[in-house]
Amino acid sequence: MTVSISGDKELFELLRKGDEDSLVKVYQLFKGNYISWGQKNFLLSAEECEDIFQDAIIAFNDNIRTKRLTELNCSLKTYIFSIAKNLTIKRLNNNSREELKDEYFDAPIDPREIVDQMIILSEKQQKIMSLLKFLKEPCYSILKLYYYKSYSMEIIARELNYKNEKVVKSQKVRCMNELKKLVKDRFSKGDLG
Amino acid sequence: MAGFKYNIDQIDDFLNERLKGEELIAFKSYMQIEEAFRKEVELQKDLLVGLNExxxxxxxxxLINSDKSIANTPTKKVIPPYIQYGFAASVVVFLAFGYFFLFKSIDNTALYNEFYKPYPNIVNPQVRGEENLQADILQYYEIADYNTAIILLEKALEKKEAPLAFRFYYGLSLMEIGKTEQAIIVLNQVTESKDIKFNDPAEWYLGLIYLRRNDLIKAKDIFETIANSNSSYEKRAGELLEQLN
Structure with missing residues (x-):
């Protein structure tokens, strides 16, 4: 069913505000259609399709939170399916660039760019990533809201009940120093370059 | 260059390509001549990549957990012998009366299908046009995209001043996608408000949900209340009760 773009924009606004619950709902809303498509066209298992579609949702979210996608010129479904399609092709054959025609896959914005931007982590970055779970509150939340969700200091102060944005700013610097200390304590100087 | 001072925000700005002009040139030059600073920038880059990933x-x-909670797989339990014997006995009872209940159930489904019609959107687009958000949300109900309607209505209902119409159409959308337990809770909330516009249809649809679930005691109870009231569904409830009895 075709949904009006104006209606999708309401949902898109929630996603732009970093509402993860809405993102989960969007995932649940379109996942079934994608699995059917992936099974039919690529003979993939439901589990493989699910995994690809989860990555597509994350790539879509990356694009929103980094502000590469600020305006939606097609339906959410079209956009997300375009990412998923390219991820599917990429996963099946890294050299393949074949184009498939499908009613959902005519996004005016090329989601291929998004797929190409997906990062392959260095060993050092993977080590850093594994350390994040040792970061305590409030640092975990502050760094997530500031660096991952791109919230302003003002919004973070409101969300986490800080007196004002200056207090959050100082706390954020302390948190980054804490993370650096965690990293430096865990790894030798050679590991960190 | 010796006078160049930097802070963590500048490094973030550089990594996010927000530094421009002379500030960018000074930053890059300082990186070239100061090894410790270059390493600091590289560490910050790795930290940000690690954070994001x-x-x-x-x-x-x-996302994976949301799949698990929906799948809601029941755990396997050891069944005590007395329950196993009880189960065997119930199979005998089922074989004896199975046909009766099966056909009764089919009758109820037919009755439900006969009386059930999706409730129209009675919030006039011109009237509701004063708030585009309302118009957009109910548009999804109108085009029968109940899943999207549910997502948007849930968000809208988080606000205290959300109109009763939102709760009513939220209940109907849940009913449409088969989430009858949740629909019952929501439609009961609507009937508690005693709002004339939505009370009667909410009660009627509650009765239909119980009929669909084969909970005939509750269904009859509701239809009898409607049949003995001044509800706009009075006549329909009476007809349904006649067939049900």
Whole structure:
């Protein structure tokens, strides 16, 4: 069913505000259609399709939170399916660039760019990533809201009940120093370059 | 260049390509001549990549968990012997009366299908046009995209001043996608408000949900209340009761 773009924009606004619950709902809303498509066209298992579609949702979210996608010129479904399609092709054959025609896959914005931007982590970055779970509150939340969700200091102060944005700013610097200390304590100087 | 001073925000700005003009040139030059600073920038870059990927991984777990909670797989339990014997006995009872209940159930489904019609959107687009958000949300109900309607209505209902119409159409959307337990809770909330416009249809649809679920005691109870009231569904409830009895 075709949904009006104006209606999708309401949902898109929630996603732009970093509402993860809405993102989960969007995932649940379109996942079934994608699995059917992936099974039919690529003979993939439901589990493989699910995994690809989860990555597509994350790539879509990356694009929103980094502000590469600020305006939606097609339906959410079209956009997300375009990412998923390219991820599917990429996963099946890294050299393949074949184009498939499908009613959902005519996004005016090329989601291929998004797929190409997906990062392959260095060993050092993977080590850093594994350390994040040792970061305590409030640092975990502050760094997530500031660096991952791109919230302003003002919004973070409101969300986490800080007196004002200056207090959050100082706390954020302390948190980054804490993370650096965690990293430096865990790894030798050679590991960190 | 010796006078160049930097802070963590500048490094973030550089990594996010927000530094421009002379500020960018000074930053890059300082990186070239000061090895310690270059390493600091590289560490910050690795930290940001690590942070983002960690939270992406966390998000992926959240998506996977949402699948698990929906699947709601029941755990396997050891069945005590007395329950097994009880089960065997109930099979005998089922074989004896099975046909009766089966056909009764089919009758109820037919009755439900006969009386059930999706409730129209009675909030006039011109009237509701004063708030585009309302118009957009109910548009999804109108085009029978109940899943999207539910997502948007849930968000809208988080606000205290959300109109009763939102709760009513939220209940109907849940009913449409088969989430009858949730629909019952929501439609009961609507009837508690005693709002004339939505009370009667909410009661009627509650009765139909119980009929669909083969909970005939509750269904009859509701239809009898409607049949003995001044509800706009009075006549329909009476007809349905006649067939049900």
């Amino acid at each position: 960690h939270f992406n991984k966390e998000l992926k777990k959240k």
